Structure formats: C-alpha cells, structure tokens
Amino acid sequence: xxxxxxxxxxxxxxxxxxxxxxxxxxxxxxxxxxxxxxxxxxxxxxxxxxxxxxxxxxxxxxxxxxxxxxxxxxxxxxxxxxxxxxxxxxxxxxxxxxxxxxxxxxxxxxxxxxxxxxxxxxxxxxxxxxxxxxxxxxxxxxxxxxxxxxxxxxxxxxxxxxxxxxxxxxxxxxxxxxxxxxxxxxxxxxxxxxxxxxxxxxxxxxxxxxxxxxxxxxxxxxxxxxxxxxxxxxxxxxxxxxxxxxxxxxxxxxxxxx
Amino acid sequence: xxxxxxxxxxxxxxxxxxxxxxxxxxxxxxxxxxxxxxxxxxxxxxxxxxxxxxxxxxxxxxxxxxxxxxxxxxxxxxxxxxxxxxxxxxxxxxxxxxxxxxxxxxxxxxxxxxxxxxxxxxxxxxxxxxxxxxxxxxxxxxxxxxxxxxxxxxxxxxxxxxxxxxxxxxxxxxxxxxxxxxxxxxxxxxxxxxxxxxxxxxxxxxxxxxxxxxxxxxxxxxxxxxxxxxxxxxxxxxxxxxxxxxxxxxxxxxxxxxxxxxxxxxxxxxxxxxxxxxxxxxxxxxxxxxxxxxxxxxxxxxxxxxxxxx
Numbered sequence: 001x002x003x004x005x006x007x008x009x010x011x012x013x014x015x016x017x018x019x020x021x022x023x024x025x026x027x028x029x030x031x032x033x034x035x036x037x038x039x040x041x042x043x044x045x046x047x048x049x050x051x052x053x054x055x056x057x058x059x060x061x062x063x064x065x066x067x068x069x070x071x072x073x074x075x076x077x078x079x080x081x082x083x084x085x086x087x088x089x090x091x092x093x094x095x096x097x098x099x100x101x102x103x104x105x106x107x108x109x110x111x112x113x114x115x116x117x118x119x120x121x122x123x124x125x126x127x128x129x130x131x132x133x134x135x136x137x138x139x140x141x142x143x144x145x146x147x148x149x150x151x152x153x154x155x156x157x158x159x160x161x162x163x164x165x166x167x168x169x170x171x172x173x174x175x176x177x178x179x180x181x182x183x184x185x186x187x188x189x190x191x192x193x194x195x196x197x198x199x200x201x202x203x204x205x206x207x208x209x210x211x212x213x214x215x216x217x218x219x220x221x222x223x224x225x226x227x228x229x230x231x232x233x234x235x236x237x238x239x240x241x242x243x244x245x246x247x248x249x250x251x252x253x254x255x256x257x258x
Numbered sequence: 259x260x261x262x263x264x265x266x267x268x269x270x271x272x273x274x275x276x277x278x279x280x281x282x283x284x285x286x287x288x289x290x291x292x293x294x295x296x297x298x299x300x301x302x303x304x305x306x307x308x309x310x311x312x313x314x315x316x317x318x319x320x321x322x323x324x325x326x327x328x329x330x331x332x333x334x335x336x337x338x339x340x341x342x343x344x345x346x347x348x349x350x351x352x353x354x355x356x357x358x359x360x361x362x363x364x365x366x367x368x369x370x371x372x373x374x375x376x377x378x379x380x381x382x383x384x385x386x387x388x389x390x391x392x393x394x395x396x397x398x399x400x401x402x403x404x405x406x407x408x409x410x411x412x413x414x415x416x417x418x419x420x421x422x423x424x425x426x427x428x429x430x431x432x433x434x435x436x437x438x439x440x441x442x443x444x445x446x447x448x449x450x451x452x453x454x455x456x457x458x459x460x461x462x463x464x465x466x467x468x469x470x471x472x473x474x475x476x477x478x479x480x481x482x483x484x485x486x487x488x489x490x491x492x493x494x495x496x497x498x499x500x501x502x503x504x505x506x507x508x509x510x511x512x513x514x515x516x517x518x519x520x521x522x523x524x525x526x527x528x529x530x531x532x533x534x535x536x537x538x539x540x541x542x543x544x545x546x547x548x549x550x551x552x553x554x555x556x557x558x559x560x561x562x563x564x565x566x567x568x
Contacts, residue, residue, distance in 0.1 A: 007365035011351065018353040081349045086410060089315040089343035089420075090366045091335040256318040 004092055005100045012104020013111075016070055026112060028062070030119045047127050052138065052220040055120040060145045060216070062116070063109055064152050064176060070108070071156030072168040074101045079257050088257070095249045102157055102245055109149045117142055140225045144213045147237035151208045152176055154241035158248040162255070175207060182209030208240055259329045261418050261449040262291040262314070266323035269309050283309045285473045286323065291451055291466075293417075296444050298460035298467035298481075299453040300556055306473040307453035308346060311422050314451075315343055327418060339368055342411035346422040346453075348403060352396035356387055356406050359395065360413050367414035381409040385439065401432040408439055419443060421452035425459050437462065457556055469559040476559040490525045491548045494532075498540030505534045522548070 041047075075098070078084040087097060117139075124138075125131055155175050159168035178185065182204065189200035213233055215225055267287040270280040284306045291297040301307050312318045314325050316333045325332040328340055350359055360378040369377065382388050385405040390398075395406065404424070411419060424440065425433045433456075440463055443450055454460055460467050461481060468478040491510065499517050506512070508531045512521040519540075523531050528545075535542060 003368070004366050007362055011354075011362055014358075015351065015353055082345055083349060083351060085312075085315065085317055085345040086343060086348070086350070086363065087366065088317050089338060089341060090363065090414075091338045091368060092366050093335055254319075257312075258318070 001093075001096065004096050005103070008087075008092075008097060008100025009104040009107060012074070012101050013107045016105065016108040019070075026062075026115065030116065048124075049220050051124060051127055053216060055123060056138070056141050056145070056216045056219070059113055059116045059120065059142065060148065060214075063113055063145060063149050066112060067105065067109055067149050067153045068156050068169055068172045068176075070105055071153050071172065072160045072165040074105060074157055075160045075252065076165050076168070084257060094253050098157065098161070098249050098252050099245065102153060105153050105157075106150065109153065110146060113142060113146055113149070134222045137219050137222070137225065140230065141215050141219045143230075144215055144233060147233055148210055148213045150237050150241045151179075151210070151244070154244035154248070155208070158244050158251075161248040161252045176210065178203070179208040179210035180214070181211065182207065183211040209236075213237070259293075260290040260326070261293045261295065262289070262297075262325070262327055262451055264289045264310075264314075264323065264325040267310070267313060267320055267325050268322040269306075269313060269318065270321040282473050284313070287470075287475055289468060289475065289478065291449060293449050294447045295465050296440070296450045296463050297452070298464035299451060299470065300455065300457065300460055300467050301453070301470040302455055302560060305470045307470060308422055309473075310470070311343075311345075311420055311453060314420060315341075339414065340417045342414070342416035342419045344407045344411045344419075344421045344424055347427060348407035350395050350403065350406060350410070353394060355392045355394055356382060356390050356398075356409070357392075359406065360410055363410045364413045369414050377415075378413065381413050384412070385409045386435065401428055404428060404432065404436065408436065412443075416448075418449045419451065421450065423454055424452055425454065425456055433459070469556055471560040477555070491522055492525060492528050493520065493544070493546045493548055494523055494528075494535075495520050495543040496535055496540045497543060498535075498538065501535055501538035501540040504538050505531055508534070518543070 075084075078087070084097075088094070120138075121131070121135075124135060128135075152172065156168060156172040159171045163171065185200060185204045185207070186209075189197060189204045192200050212229075215229075218225060264287050267284060267289075268282070269284040270282050273279050273281045287306075287310060299307050299310065309318070313320050314327065314332050316338075319333075327337050330337040351362075354362065357378055360381060361374065364374050364378060379388070382390070385408050387402065387405055387409065390402070395403065398406065404427075408421075408424070411421070421440070425436050428436060437459060440450060440452070444463065450463075452463075464481055466478065466480050469476045496519055497517050499514050499519055502512060502514065502519055505521075508523060508527040510522045510524060512519060521531075532542070532545070
C-alpha cells in the first residue's frame with residue numbers, strides 16, 4: 001500500500017514539476033515578491049508592512065490558483081485521457097489513487113510555498129538590511145497558508161471526482177471566496193432571523209473558514225499568534241480536509257469511468 | 259478452473275436528460291476462456307467489446323451478473339497482480355520516458371525493487387524500444403506508444419492478458435510486430451483475451467473466438483470449426499468450355515479463360531456437375547472444397563438477426 005501510494009504521489013509531483021504552466025506561475029509569483037522593495041519605495045516608513053502583506057498574500061493566492069488549476073485535472077484528466085485504465089487494472093485501490101494524487105499535489109504546493117518563502121525572505125532582507133526575531137513569526141502565517149492549501153486542494157479534488165474541470169474550478173473558487181469571508185458569514189448568521197438564520201448558520205459551519213487561517217495582517221503588524229490558535233487551526237484543517245477527501249473517495253469508489 | 263468466466267454479465271447505461279432510460283450495452287454475457295488459450299473477441303465497432311473489457315478490469319461496474327478471473331472475482335485487487343491490460347489506442351503520461359513509465363507501473367503492480375530495472379530493460383528490448391533512452395513519450399509515434407502499451411502490460415509478468423484492439427491504427431509492419439509479440443506470449447503459455455474487428459488477426463492467432471454484436475453474444479467456437487460450418491462450396495476447374503451451356507444451371511459462379519472454366523458449385527450440386535462434365539467429355543483439372551473465412555462466419559452472425567427481423 002505504501003509503495004503504491006508513494007508511486008502515485010511521486011508521479012503527481014513529477015507531472016506538476018514538468019508542467020510548464022506551473023513554472024510560469026512560480027516565475028510570476030517570484031517576480032511579484034522581488035518587486036516588493038520597489039513598492040516600499042513609495043510607502044516611506046511602512047516598507048515592511050507593505051512587503052509582508054504583498055509577499056504573503058501572493059504566496060497564498062498563487063498557491064490557491066495552482067491548487068485549483070492542477071486539482072481540477074487530478075482525477076478528470078486521468079479519466080479523459082484514459083490513463084486511469086492502466087492504473088485501475090493493477091492492484092491499486094481507488095482510495096489509494098485519490099489519496100496518492102492529493103498528497104502529490106500537496107507536496108507540490110509545499111515545495112512551491114517553500115521556494116516563494118525563500119524569495120520573500122530575500123526581499124525582506126534587501127528591504128530591512130537585517131532579519132529580526134519578529135520575522136520568524138511570519139513563518140506561522142506561511143504555515144497557516146499551507147493549512148489553507150490542504151483544504152482548498154481537498155475541496156477541488158472533491159468537485160473533480162464528480163464534475164467537469166470547468167465546473168470544478170468555478171465551485172472551488174466560489175467556496176474559497178465564501179470561506180475567505182467565513183467570519184463575516186458567522187456574524188451575519190448570528191444576527192439573522194428565521195430561515196435565513198438556518199441557511200447562513202448551516203453554510204457557515206459547512207463551508208471552510210479561511211478567515212481564521214489568515215493572520216497576514218497580524219504578523220505584518222508584528223502581533224503575536226497564540227499557541228492555541230496554531231493548535232486549533234491545525235486540527236481544524238486536518239479534520240476538514242480528511243472529511244472532504246473521504247467524501248471524494250466515497251464518490252469515486254462507486255463511479256463508472258466511461 | 260477457467261482463466262476467465264463471466265456469468266450473465268450485463269451493463270446498462272442510463273441515457274436521456276433525466277437519465278431514466280436504460281440502454282443496454284452488454285446483455286447477459288456467458289463466456290469461459292481456458293488457461294493458455296488465445297481467445298478472440300470479435301465484433302463491429304460499438305458491439306460491446308470495450309464495455310466487456312472495462313467490466314473485467316473493474317473500470318465500470320456491472321448492472322447484473324459477475325465475472326471471475328483465475329477463479330476470483332474480477333474486482334478483487336489481488337487478482338490484478340496476474341493481469342496485464344492494454345487499452346484501445348492507449349495514451350500514457352507523456353511527460354515520462356518509457357523506462358520511467360514502466361517503473362511506475364511495475365511499482366503499482368508490486369514488482370520488487372530488486373531486479374525491477376533489469377526487468378524493465380528486458381521488456382523494452384522485447385518490444386523493440388531498447389534504445390529510446392530518456393525520450394519523453396510525447397515524442398513517440400503511434401506505433402511506439404502501442405509497443406510501450408504492450409510492455410506495460412507485460413512488465414509484472416502476468417498470467418492473463420487483456421488486449422483491446424491491439425493492432426488498430428498500426429501500419430502493416432507494426433501489425434506484424436504486435437502479432438509476433440502476441441504469438442510469443444501464446445508460446446509462453448499465457449492466456450490472451452483480445453478484442454478486435456480485424457478478422458485476419460483473429461484467424462491467425464486465436465484458438466477460439468466469440469462474436470458479439472449489439473451487446474449480445476452471437477456465437478463462440480474453435481476457429482477451424484467455425485470456418486468449416488459455413489463451408490458448403492467447391493471450386494471446380496475443367497478444360498472444355500463447350501460444356502458450360504449444359505451445366506450452367508448447376509453453377510453459382512463461373513469464369514471462362516480460353517478453354518478453361520473455373521466454377522463455384524454448392525455441395526449438393528457437386529455430384530451432378532461431375533457426372534455432366536463426364537458426359538460432355540470435359541477434362542477435369544481440380545476439385546477443391548472452399549473453406550469459408552472467419553469473415554463469412556462473422557458476417558453471418560452479425561447480420562442473421564437483422565435478416566430474421568426483416
């Protein structure tokens with residue numbers, strides 16, 4: 001089982017690495033990070049704030065774009081191109097295929113995030129001339145961004161296990177946008193009345209709460225992140241993505257692949 | 259124990275806007291294939307051949323019935339270690355090289371790390387791709403991809419092969435090479451189940467064939483028997499063109515070249531024809547029973563129901 005999972009994971013990672021679209025995204029993201037010092041030239045005294053906001057937001061946004069655009073093809077492309085036929089005719093369980101693909105894309109995203117983080121810290125060093133203890137706190141925000149990728153990738157995989165790539169992309173982005181305003185949705189649910197309250201409360205609990213994972217503004221202002229929040233967010237992201245992956249597996253296990 | 263056994267294997271597809279209508283793609287297929295047998299699964303396009311193979315591979319699930327491979331349910335993942343499958347017009351991960359692709363498939367099939375590299379090299383050599391090196395599959399020709407397809411089906415040394423249209427889309431040389439490969443697997447005692455609509459391939463390779471049409475099994479049998487079942491014509495050649503007017507009513511076809519006549523006669527009229535030719539003092543050159551081709555059997559099986567309906 002481990003050998004099959006690792007083979008599928010490695011192949012997914014290899015596909016992403018050899019895909020030129022991915023390189024374009026990385027180069028674009030790195031350029032953006034590298035151009036951050038230029039932005040700070042026009043924002044005297046708040047260089048660090050602008051750079052941290054811009055750098056971390058681009059790591060998050062480009063990661064989500066990569067997660068969705070590769071994620072929508074993870075299963076559907078294998079069905080469409082019939083490469084799945086030669087996989088399922090081997091002793092590979094369908095859940096192993098789904099989980100292997102998921103881990104493969106996560107490895108890709110973590111590697112991307114690591115590269116972009118490196119670029120971001122270089123930009124930070126160029127702007128501030130030195131790195132301080134407060135800058136290590138930025139890693140917590142990056143860790144939360146990776147937790148965000150865990151959920152976004154799982155959701156994309158869920159949609160792609162039963163829908164077409166274009167609809168999967170639309171659904172996944174829609175969930176991401178709604179989840180980004182998760183806190184606002186909860187506040188709205190708290191003050192709403194009647195059926196609207198039930199619907200919004202249901203949606204607030206069912207949809208992922210990405211706003212809890214966004215601490216970019218806090219770390220940019222050098223505010224500390226509590227250990228409890230780190231623990232809670234970790235457990236939340238792991239449980240949420242595990243439940244979504246389980247749903248994707250359940251659908252895929254019973255699907256006739258035409 | 260049969261290598262392959264299907265019992266009332268059926269598949270319906272839901273069609274229409276609300277998916278309420280059922281369109282049968284395969285109707286109660288009962289089939290057995292023995293170990294070491296090369297079995298041809300014949301039928302025109304859309305007959306249900308690929309549906310059957312997808313059911314056997316667990317890519318789609320049956321609406322009714324079951325299938326066993328080497329005595330175990332075809333959905334049992336463990337039995338798949340002993341299966342090699344070549345899909346129709348295979349497409350592989352084109353960012354990989356042939357050795358990388360085979361290594362991936364070998365890992366998935368549980369081939370141990372030790373000796374895997376050697377085994378992959380041997381398979382590539384066997385299909386004539388020993389020198390492709392690190393060339394990515396996106397640069398491969400169709401014939402080369404088909405050969406990679408066969409190599410991936412063989413890489414874990416399975417006992418039963420399922421090949422879906424293995425010769426389709428290949429040039430004559432490619433077809434010959436694939437045919438030789440299948441023959442070599444047959445010589446090794448492997449069970450081979452292959453679907454095709456190219457009848458000469460089935461005729462050359464198969465021990466038995468089944469004909470499927472519109473999702474229904476129309477006939478199964480040993481290739482030689484099937485041919486003789488439909489053989490009821492004899493070719494008669496004689497010298498003495500003047501005799502033709504006396505025997506023309508007995509002939510199905512005739513061609514006169516100079517003084518030589520080549521005629522086709524049905525089995526029931528053969529004796530009368532020979533007697534008449536003797537009376538007319540014609541000189542008999544040859545009498546040859548014509549063996550029907552598999553194509554005639556195939557056509558008779560795929561058209562008989564339509565004829566009855568008409």
